[in-house]
Amino acid sequence: MLNDFESVVKSRRSASKFTQGIDISQKELEQIFSLVKFAPSAYNLQHANYVVVTDPLMKQKVYEAAYKQYKIQSSSAVIAVLGDLEAYKDSARINEGLFHLGFFSKQELDSEVE
Ligand SMILES: Cc1cc2nc3c(=O)[nH]c(=O)nc-3n(C[C@H](O)[C@H](O)[C@H](O)COP(=O)(O)O)c2cc1C
Numbered sequence: 001m002l003n004d005f006e007s008v009v010k011s012r013r014s015a016s017k018f019t020q021g022i023d024i025s026q027k028e029l030e031q032i033f034s035l036v037k038f039a040p041s042a043y044n045l046q047h048a049n050y051v052v053v054t055d056p057l058m059k060q061k062v063y064e065a066a067y068k069q070y071k072i073q074s075s076s077a078v079i080a081v082l083g084d085l086e087a088y089k090d091s092a093r094i095n096e097g098l099f100h101l102g103f104f105s106k107q108e109l110d111s112e113v114e
Pocket of ligand 1: 013
């Protein structure tokens with residue numbers, strides 16, 4: 001287990017260019033996002049939203065906005081990660097389930113929301 005973790009950490013690299021003209025399928029994107037939802041978030045606010053950009057015109061705009069990084073043009077898809085600055089407003093709804101399941105007392109729920 002530890003060796004698996006160490007090898008993942010040490011072998012990963014940021015990709016800086018891609019083979020042009022290769023499409024990423026909807027199925028592959030769905031596989032990625034079915035795993036992304038397990039990512040932890042501060043106060044479990046789940047404030048990250050993901051926008052997948054594959055449309056060439058939109059990608060060109062992202063390319064310009066990202067200081068013309070070649071990888072954006074050559075990638076199959078650009079995934080913009082957006083942080084919802086108002087996610088805290090959803091705290092009651094997110095935590096309500098834990099209250100109903102008995103993980104939180106009413107007092108703990110109120111304190112968490114506050
Ligand atoms: C939050 C974040 C933003 C990054 N943004 C860019 C980026 O815009 N362009 C880029 O080429 N690399 C970007 N990187 C990758 C870093 O430059 C890269 O991690 C660093 O050079 C070390 O290389 P490695 O990831 O292959 O070990 C980003 C990394 C992080 C964590």
